[in-house]
Amino acid sequence: MREIIVGVSGINAVDNPGPGIGVARALLDDKDLNVKIVGLAYDGMEPGIYLDWLIDRSYIMPYPSGGYDAFIKRLEYIKASFGLDFIIPNLDSELPLYAKYSEKIEKLGIGVFVPTLKQFHLRAKNRLAEVAEKIGIKIPQTEVVTSHDELVEAVEKIGLPVMVKGALYKAYRAHTTQQAIEYYNKIVAEWGYPIVVQQVVSGEEMNVVGVGDGEGNSLGMLGIRKLWITSLGKIWTGVSIRNQKMLNAASSFIHTYNWKGAFELECISNNGDVYLIEINPRFPAWSYFAAGVGLNLPSNMLRKAFGLPISQNMDYKVGKLYVRYTYEVITDLQPFQEIMTKGEW
Amino acid sequence: MNRSQQLAISENGFIFDPTTGESFTTNQTGLAILNRLKKNESSMEIALKMREEFEVSLEELERDVADFIDHLRTYGLM
Structure with missing residues (x-):
């Protein structure tokens, strides 16, 4: 299989972790794909830059707020200097830019699989009631x-x-x-x-991560119940669940809006009722859990984008535990010097 | 729907609800009651069958089974 170079952002695996490292791991777990990972960082201290067993090359990106031109120039440079066939943007702040300019980015020969700008705006909390009603789920008053x-x-x-x-x-x-x-x-x-x-609705926090193919079909989804969160509210331990009300709402979300790309629905379960709290139009930081229980969502997304066969198994094991842990990397100063002075490593 | 029907119950008394992700623990007696509830046995049937295993009066068993079911209701499992 030909090599596919995938750019992944959100490689800030810190106390408020970005989703990128999990996405990169999931892609590399698919041994039938021939993937190289490019880390798209916004700071020289993002840990992903230094995880050379996952990330082949890293680049500092201009902030999305800096506008289209600088961003596109950087992508063109990466494409020319290392190669870049596809990007999975994992940060909220990047999504509007990728959604708005997806066609122009694709014309550079760089694929993206993101929601349209219209779909992206569904995540606004003032539209939550409208979305919830359409997908058959409650929301707090x-x-x-x-x-x-x-x-x-x-x-x-x-x-x-x-x-x-x-x-x-x-x-x-x-x-x-x-x-x-x-x-x-x-x-x-x-x-x-x-x-x-x-x-304020009290209850159990449960989320679902999924990927829509843009044509109303699911490329897989997984439900998680948070068991332990950090002081920043980030999940540290969780368990896979199958809450049919939540999964039905996620299916309906994909189908009703022809959702394209990754998404997360944040919900609260209270006495059998499921309330929608938030929609995130990207992979969540815990999304490697799906690959870990046999549902490789980033791989399915990439395969769909490249017209490659996708596993028909959309099932996953319930009652699997997700445990985060911290780790240290000891490395030379050279990567840090290079990324700080040249913006790439 | 009776949630107890969908619970995953291990032999050591660990109970997992796959719909909510909640987990509970119970002792061997609770385990025996739960497994019978899953088979749709009534509290009287459970008490009668448990009398064969435990040296306790039927009255006491009925009360204990009812107490346990109350606990399950408190946790939303019934």
């Missing part, structure tokens, strides 16, 4: 507000405590109206309007 008066009204209607969330980023739990106003101001200052006020 939610009000979208754009002023202090509306905020106070929403807090009174929902009852304290409430979650105060930005449309795309940030979420805080407010126990008093005053706190809600503080968080409202904080999010508006940083991310703008609208603000979402949401009922």
Whole structure:
């Protein structure tokens, strides 16, 4: 099989881990593929740069906020200097750029398998109610507000405590109206309007990772229940589950929106009801779990993109444990020197 | 649906709910009751059968089985 060079971002395997290392591992686990991994980093200290058994070459990328031209120039350079056939972007901040310019990127001979910009906007929390209704899942009582008066009204209607969330980023739990106003101001200052006020639903946190083929079909999905999270709320231990309500909602999400690419639905289960809390339009940091239980989602995505045969087995083992651990790499200073001075290693 | 039907129950009393990912532990007596509940046996049938294994009055067994079922309800397993 011909070699496929895959660019993977989110190789910041730190306390708030990016998904890239798990995605790279999954691709390399598929021994029928001939894959080389290019790490697309935004900082010379991203650990993935130094994991040479996973990543063949790393490049520092310009920030997506710097615009299309600089980003595309960098991709062209990587393509010319090392080779780049496909990219799996794994960071929220990159997705709009890849979604918007996917056709132009593909014209460079670099494949991507990402949602359209229209699909990407479905993740906005002020659209969660609409999505939830269409895919047959509940959401906590939610009000979208754009002023202090509306905020106070929403807090009174929902009852304290409430979650105060930005449309795309940030979420805080407010126990008093005053706190809600503080968080409202904080999010508006940083991310703008609208603000979402949401009922706090207690229960078990469970998520599903999946990949849609863009034609309404699933390329696989896996459910996880979080057993242990870090102080940053990142999953450290989990167990594979088969919650049919959640999986049905994920299937419906793929089918209803012809979702293309990876996604994660964050849910809470309470007394048999499943509530949708958030949609992430990319692989989550724990997505290697799927490959570990026999459902290699990054490989299925790559295979679909390249017209290669995909395993028909979409089943996985329930009751498998996912355990993260920390590890150290001791290496020479040279990779650090090179990446800091030349932007590549 | 009765959740106890879908529980994965190991011989050492570890109980795993594949729908929610919750896990529980129980002793050998609880295990015996759970396995019978999974077979759709009533609490009276369970008490009667357990009387053959334990030297306890039927009344006491009925009470213990009912208590255990209450525990299962508390955890949402019934």
